[in-house]
Each structure stands twice: as structure tokens, then as C-alpha cells.
Amino acid sequence: MSKLRKSEINSVEIARLAGVSRSTVSRVVNNYANVPPETRAKVMKVIEEHRYVPNLSAQVLAGKGTRTIGLFVIEAGHVSSDMLSNMLIASVIENASALGYYVLTHIIRDASDADSARSVKDIFYQRRIDGGIFIGAANEEPLIEELIAEGFKIGLVDQHLPGRNEPNRVVVNFDNERGMLLAVGYLAGLGHKRIGIVNGDMKRLSGQDKYDGFLAAMKEHGLPVEPRWVLPAGFHEEEGYEAMRSFLRSGEERPTAIVMANDSVAFGAIRALREQGLSVPEDLSVVGFDDHALSARFQPALTTVKVDFDGMMRQLTESLIVRIEGEAAGQAPEEPPAGSRLIVRDSCRPL
Amino acid sequence: MSKLRKSEINSVEIARLAGVSRSTVSRVVNNYANVPPETRAKVMKVIEEHRYVPNLSAQVLAGKGTRTIGLFVIEAGHVSSDMLSNMLIASVIENASALGYYVLTHIIRDASDADSARSVKDIFYQRRIDGGIFIGAANEEPLIEELIAEGFKIGLVDQHLPGRNEPNRVVVNFDNERGMLLAVGYLAGLGHKRIGIVNGDMKRLSGQDKYDGFLAAMKEHGLPVEPRWVLPAGFHEEEGYEAMRSFLRSGEERPTAIVMANDSVAFGAIRALREQGLSVPEDLSVVGFDDHALSARFQPALTTVKVDFDGMMRQLTESLIVRIEGEAAGQAPEEPPAGSRLIVRDSCRPL
DNA sequence: TTTTCCTATGAACACGCGTTTACAATCTCG
DNA sequence: CGAGATTGTAAACGCGTGTTCATAGGAAAA
Numbered sequence: 001m002s003k004l005r006k007s008e009i010n011s012v013e014i015a016r017l018a019g020v021s022r023s024t025v026s027r028v029v030n031n032y033a034n035v036p037p038e039t040r041a042k043v044m045k046v047i048e049e050h051r052y053v054p055n056l057s058a059q060v061l062a063g064k065g066t067r068t069i070g071l072f073v074i075e076a077g078h079v080s081s082d083m084l085s086n087m088l089i090a091s092v093i094e095n096a097s098a099l100g101y102y103v104l105t106h107i108i109r110d111a112s113d114a115d116s117a118r119s120v121k122d123i124f125y126q127r128r129i130d131g132g133i134f135i136g137a138a139n140e141e142p143l144i145e146e147l148i149a150e151g152f153k154i155g156l157v158d159q160h161l162p163g164r165n166e167p168n169r170v171v172v173n174f175d176n177e178r179g180m181l182l183a184v185g186y187l188a189g190l191g192h193k194r195i196g197i198v199n200g201d202m203k204r205l206s207g208q209d210k211y212d213g214f215l216a217a218m219k220e221h222g223l224p225v226e227p228r229w230v231l232p233a234g235f236h237e238e239e240g241y242e243a244m245r246s247f248l249r250s251g252e253e254r255p256t257a258i259v260m261a262n263d264s265v266a267f268g269a270i271r272a273l274r275e276q277g278l279s280v281p282e283d284l285s286v287v288g289f290d291d292h293a294l295s296a297r298f299q300p301a302l303t304t305v306k307v308d309f310d311g312m313m314r315q316l317t318e319s320l321i322v323r324i325e326g327e328a329a330g331q332a333p334e335e336p337p338a339g340s341r342l343i344v345r346d347s348c349r350p351l
Numbered sequence: 352m353s354k355l356r357k358s359e360i361n362s363v364e365i366a367r368l369a370g371v372s373r374s375t376v377s378r379v380v381n382n383y384a385n386v387p388p389e390t391r392a393k394v395m396k397v398i399e400e401h402r403y404v405p406n407l408s409a410q411v412l413a414g415k416g417t418r419t420i421g422l423f424v425i426e427a428g429h430v431s432s433d434m435l436s437n438m439l440i441a442s443v444i445e446n447a448s449a450l451g452y453y454v455l456t457h458i459i460r461d462a463s464d465a466d467s468a469r470s471v472k473d474i475f476y477q478r479r480i481d482g483g484i485f486i487g488a489a490n491e492e493p494l495i496e497e498l499i500a501e502g503f504k505i506g507l508v509d510q511h512l513p514g515r516n517e518p519n520r521v522v523v524n525f526d527n528e529r530g531m532l533l534a535v536g537y538l539a540g541l542g543h544k545r546i547g548i549v550n551g552d553m554k555r556l557s558g559q560d561k562y563d564g565f566l567a568a569m570k571e572h573g574l575p576v577e578p579r580w581v582l583p584a585g586f587h588e589e590e591g592y593e594a595m596r597s598f599l600r601s602g603e604e605r606p607t608a609i610v611m612a613n614d615s616v617a618f619g620a621i622r623a624l625r626e627q628g629l630s631v632p633e634d635l636s637v638v639g640f641d642d643h644a645l646s647a648r649f650q651p652a653l654t655t656v657k658v659d660f661d662g663m664m665r666q667l668t669e670s671l672i673v674r675i676e677g678e679a680a681g682q683a684p685e686e687p688p689a690g691s692r693l694i695v696r697d698s699c700r701p702l
Numbered sequence: 703t704t705t706t707c708c709t710a711t712g713a714a715c716a717c718g719c720g721t722t723t724a725c726a727a728t729c730t731c732g
Numbered sequence: 733c734g735a736g737a738t739t740g741t742a743a744a745c746g747c748g749t750g751t752t753c754a755t756a757g758g759a760a761a762a
Contacts, residue, residue, distance in 0.1 A: 010747095010748055010749085011748065011749065012748080022748090022749085023750090023751085025749095026749065026750060026751085029749095030750080054748080054749065055747090055748055055749070057747090057748080057749090058747075058748035058749040058750090059748085059749060059750075060749095061747090061748080061749070061750090062748080062749045062750040062751080063749090063750065063751085064749085064750075
């Protein structure tokens with residue numbers, strides 16, 4: 001049935017054609033030292049001629065790794081509309097590819113759902129992937145903790161660093177504090193003193209970090225933090241809209257500038273402002289976060305903190321693969337990616 | 352080294368614990384008929400208890416498929432910034448997952464590059480994937496033709512249907528003609544008679560199809576096609592910008608409305624218009640194509656033809672998997688996805 | 703020359719599962 | 733009650749590769 005594929009050349013065949021044993025072919029393929037140059041050349045010639053590639057399944061069965069990492073994208077609702085995670089996916093795939101690894105991507109709606117958890121574990125056990133990267137996972141997600149405990153190498157973003165030394169966990173985070181410092185510093189430089197923040201999801205590390213960064217930055221610039229200008233929201237556009245809307249309805253005095261948990265939230269918040277007849281930056285200066293693909297074309301073009309997502313995912317992917325290959329587990333102190341810089345556009349005005 | 356993984360339970364162990372032979376375990380796992388209910392129950396109990404999952408590599412080696420499809424994204428330049436292909440990727444992954452298949456994604460810069468071609472072939476031969484889907488491939492790409500000739504099942508988008516009957520090739524296209532009919536029909540309904548088009552890449556089927564659809568639609572509405580209003584461009588924003596810019600510089604008389612090869616091109620063209628002090632829709636009505644993620648938030652919000660990309664990729668993925676599983680190869684006449692509909696926003700005005 | 707040691711290579715086994723074949727137990731019908 | 737048909741189970745083989753182990757041969761050392 002499926003046997004009508006091409007001649008299916010294997011190492012036995014190569015050995016026969018080269019007039020050596022299969023062991024020797026294996027030694028050549030895997031670059032062993034103790035095979036004399038002429039023998040190696042002879043075997044290589046046959047291999048090239050017949051375009052022989054070892055069967056991965058057989059290699060895995062014989063104890064080699066799969067050279068495959070799983071990429072698990074947890075998307076609550078939002079049917080793959082999230083542009084950011086799409087960017088992260090592409091980044092992981094490209095960086096892994098550069099290191100000779102392939103990526104098996106899996107999209108999950110809810111990591112705590114039993115079926116989803118089962119399907120993730122099946123990928124680890126059934127397909128024997130060498131490691132996994134999770135995007136959008138909650139902190140201390142039980143599924144992930146289990147996997148780590150069971151000996152799998154896991155890469156995580158937006159997570160607290162574990163206190164204990166865990167060779168199976170690789171964590172990389174954005175430098176959110178520094179980003180916030182850039183945003184607040186810029187506004188302060190424009191003369192703003194009354195600065196608010198629309199917060200992200202505080203259950204996520206990035207939400208917490210940004211808020212902490214905001215507080216630190218305000219302190220550094222000697223500005224007071226007004227609790228009424230700290231608006232709880234989340235990371236989605238609708239949450240930004242709702243947060244701003246209810247703030248405006250409260251009749252509370254407005255700040256002159258506001259920093260946002262991310263650009264999506266900024267879009268929502270600006271929409272709410274517009275509905276109340278307010279305009280950006282005339283009535284309120286706004287700084288976003290992430291440099292979303294839309295931000296440059298948004299009206300007004302959004303001034304925002306550009307985060308080096310690609311660099312971060314590269315570091316995560318590379319660190320994970322280093323761990324997988326077991327070279328010097330735990331060295332290289334995981335230097336934080338520098339990355340963040342401010343992109344000035346049209347959503348702020350000097351005071 | 353890597354042997355410090357969990358107990359590594361296999362079918363031998365299950366057989367021992369259940370007090371049956373390994374063959375019986377296999378028969379239970381694969382749902383064979385000739386195993387009595389009590390034996391099945393007994394074995395299943397042990398399987399559940401020990402969370403046994405068959406090792407895929409061993410299954411593959413024993414002749415089963417990998418239940419994996421390769422997804423090859425060809426991105427000329429544009430470092431994964433293409434939101435459309437990101438959407439398509441997610442769609443393939445989700446639909447394949449629903450059918451029990453996993454997706455190995457690979458990003459290529461240039462399919463005709465020897466190294467890239469080699470890496471693609473390696474994925475097919477080394478990893479024994481059951482089939483592949485190519486996004487962004489040129490028509491009659493040699494690499495793809497080779498793969499099909501070598502017996503692999505390939506799914507394609509935006510390609511001419513082959514005249515001959517090819518069981519290994521699955522092609523799904525958008526109904527671009529119908530989309531153009533919607534766009535032109537809408538403009539005609541608004542009273543426009545002087546309608547132009549900014550063309551896409553005519554080397555791609557979708558470029559050709561859209562132009563053909565435009566011609567047919569104009570004819571259907573009894574409107575003349577002015578060659579000077581047929582602007583050659585491509586599918587990228589910059590090409591739209593350049594096309595519109597050079598048209599405006601030519602001093603040629605303007606149409607009152609123009610349809611675009613896609614939304615990205617529309618963004619570019621509108622930017623060129625704005626630079627010349629022209630505004631949309633006051634000076635020119637514009638209809639886009641694709642309903643790009645940006646279009647709703649663009650200024651002006653873009654009236655566009657929304658294509659059912661997700662439905663299309665679902666059909667492609669499902670058809671490919673049906674082919675892989677060999678059920679009735681070549682039946683089901685590949686009905687074109689209905690999909691296309693017009694999203695009316697603010698970029699057109701009645702004449 | 704003899705002994706020792708290394709090098710090159712092939713034979714054999716392990717990996718985990720599907721499948722085929724063979725055999726035993728039960729059942730069916732004459 | 734016995735011969736054939738059916739069913740449940742076990743043993744054995746093959747899939748393609750990595751790896752260990754044994755050995756033949758030759759070179760270096762004595």
C-alpha cells in the first residue's frame with residue numbers, strides 16, 4: 001500500500017554497495033574517529049550517490065534523541081488572532097532550525113483542561129520529543145511542573161525564576177522594568193508629572209513586573225503615584241477599553257499621560273477615550289508596550305516600548321537546546337536580553 | 352545519560368503485569384476484534400494505571416505512519432512579519448490536531464535554493480512525515496514536483512490545478528473571481544463607473560485570478576476597463592505604494608474607485624495618495640482584499656473582501672490527511688470553499 | 703624473531719512494536 | 733461422540749540504526 005515509495009535505501013544497502021559492514025557505515029555517518037580516510041571516502045561516495053539519510057525513527061529507537069522540540073501555545077479564547085504569539089512561534093522555529101532541531105507546534109486552549117494536558121503529555125511520551133517550550137503558560141502550571149518533575153527539559157517565558165537549581169527548567173523574561181523606566185522617563189522628559197498606568201494581568205509575571213517597574217520609575221523621577229490613576233485591566237484590547245471607559249465614567253480627574261501594559265490594551269483604551277470625545281495626544285499622552293504590528297499604522301501612531309521578542313526567543317531556544325545536549329548544564333548565567341528601546345511616534349505631546 | 356527518565360514502561364511490561372503476551376497487548380491497543388472483553392478490560396486497566404503510550408518511533412519502524420505532516424512556509428524576505436501566513440500556520444496546526452496529526456513547521460527563505468531544498472527533502476526522508484503542505488510556493492516549483500514524483504502527498508494553495516489526475520497532489524484555492532465580483536459589484540452599486548485595479552503578483556495564481564475576476568466583473572456590470580487604470584504592483588505594501596505613487600506622478604486622469612490585490616497593497620497605495628494630499632474615500636474609493644488584521648483599525652477603516660482562510664486551510668489539511676490515510680483517493684470533488692464576503696467599512700463612498 | 707599493543711572491521715545484540723505463523727482450546731455440526 | 737471450524741494466545745521475525753565485543757592483521761617494541 002504505502003510501499004510504493006522509492007527504493008528505500010538503508011544502511012545495509014549502503015554497506016553492501018561500499019563493500020564494508022553496516023557498522024562501518026554507521027561509524028562514517030556519525031563521524032567516528034577510528035575509520036581510515038580512504039574507507040570513509042569510499043563510503044561517503046556511495047552515501048552521496050544514493051542520497052542516503054538515516055531513518056530517524058530507527059535512530060531514536062536505538063537511543064538517539066529526536067532532535068525535535070515541542071512548542072505549546074496556550075491561547076485562552078482568541079482563535080489564533082494573537083499576533084504576538086505568532087511572532088514568537090516563528091522565532092522559535094527559525095532559531096531551532098538553525099541548530100538542527102525541528103519544531104512540533106501544538107495549540108492548546110486551556111492547559112489545566114484534562115484532555116489538553118493529556119495530549120501534551122502524549123506528545124512527550126509517544127513522540128519522545130527532546131524538550132518543550134510553552135508560550136502563554138500561567139505561573140506554576142501543574143502540567144508543566146509535572147513534566148519537569150518527570151525529567152523533561154522545559155523552556156518558559158514570563159515566569160518567576162525558581163529559587164532552587166533546576167537543570168530541566170529554562171526561563172527567559174523580558175526586561176519589563178527597564179521598559180517601564182524608558183516609558184516613564186520619556187514622559188517625565190516631556191514635562192509630565194501626572195502619570196497613570198493601565199495594568200496588565202497581575203497574575204502573569206509580566207503584569208507584575210511592569211507595575212513594579214512603573215513604581216520604581218516614578219520613584220526614580222520623584223513623581224507621586226496616584227492610586228486612582230492605576231487602572232486594573234489585562235492584556236487584551238477589550239480589557240483596555242473597559243478599564244478606560246469605567247475610569248472616564250467615574251468622573252475622576254484625569255492624568256496628563258498614561259502608560260499601558262501593552263499596545264493592544266492601548267488600542268482599546270484609546271477607543272474608549274475617543275468615544276468620550278477625547279483625543280490622543282491632545283488630551284492625554286499615551287505610551288504603549290510591545291511595538292505591536294499595528295502600532296505604526298494606528299491613528300495616532302503609537303509611541304511604544306519595543307521589546308526584542310525575537311532575541312528573547314532565540315536565547316530561550318538556544319538555552320533549551322544546550323540543556324538538551326547536556327553541554328555544561330547550568331553554566332552561562334542566562335544573561336537577560338538587552339532589547340527594550342523606546343519607539344517615539346505620535347501619541348505623546350510635551351506638556 | 353538520558354536514561355534517567357521515568358521507568359520507561361513498554362508493551363513487554365504491560366504484558367507481564369496483565370499476565371498476557373505482548374501480542375495481546377498490541378491487539379488491545381490497536382482495537383482488534385478477536386480479543387475477548389474480559390481480557391481487553393484486564394489489559395486496558397494495566398495500561399491506564401501505568402499511563403502506557405506506544406512509542407511512536409517503534410510504531411513507525413514497524414510500518415505505521417508518523418501521523419505528522421510537514422508545513423513549509425516559504426517567505427521571501429520579510430522576516431516572519433507576514434501576518435497572513437501566520438494565520439494560515441495556526442489554521443493548519445489546529446485542523447491537523449483535530450484529526451490526530453501533528454505538524455512540523457519549517458520556514459524557508461527560497462525554495463529554489465539548494466540548501467533549503469535539501470533540508471526539505473531531509474525532513475521527508477529522514478523523519479518520514481506522511482505528507483507536506485507548502486505555503487507561498489511558486490507554481491510548478493521544481494522541489495515540489497520532485498517530491499510529488501517521489502511519492503509524497505503534497506498539499507498546495509494558490510496553484511493551478513493539474514490537468515492530469517494526480518493522487519499525491521491536493522490543491523485548494525480561494526474563489527478569487529467571486530471576491531472580485533463582490534468588490535466591483537459593490538462599487539458599481541454605489542454608482543462608480545470609472546474603476547481601476549492595483550494588480551498583485553501576476554506570476555502567482557491569485558494575482559492572475561483576481562485580475563481575471565476583475566475583468567469578468569467589469570464586463571458583467573457593463574463597465575469599460577481602462578488600461579491606464581490597471582496598475583501593476585505585487586502583494587506587498589511597498590509595491591502598492593510605488594504603484595500608486597508613479598500613477599499619480601504620471602498626471603493621468605484618476606478613476607473614482609479602485610480595487611486592490613490585497614489589503615497590504617491598499618495600505619501602501621493609500622499612503623501614496625495621502626502624500627499627494629488626496630484622501631480616501633473623498634477623492635477615491637478603495638476596496639481591499641483579505642480582511643487583514645489591520646484593516647478594521649486602519650484610517651479609514653478598509654472596506655475589503657474577507658476571505659475564509661481558515662476554512663480553506665481546513666479543507667486543504669483534511670483533504671491531505673484523507674489522501675494520506677488512503678480512503679477513497681480522488682473522490683470528493685474538492686468543492687471550493689464558499690468563504691468570500693464583503694466587509695463594508697469606511698473606505699468607499701457613493702458617487 | 704617473538705611478544706605486545708593498537709587499529710580496522712565485522713558479527714551480534716538491543717531498541718519497542720506490528721504482524722505473521724503456529725498452536726491450543728473451545729465450539730459446531732453431522 | 734468425533735472431525736472440522738473457530739477463536740484466543742504465544743512465539744518468532746522484521747523494521748533500521750547504534751553500540752558493544754571479539755578478532756584478524758599489522759606495526760612497534762623487546
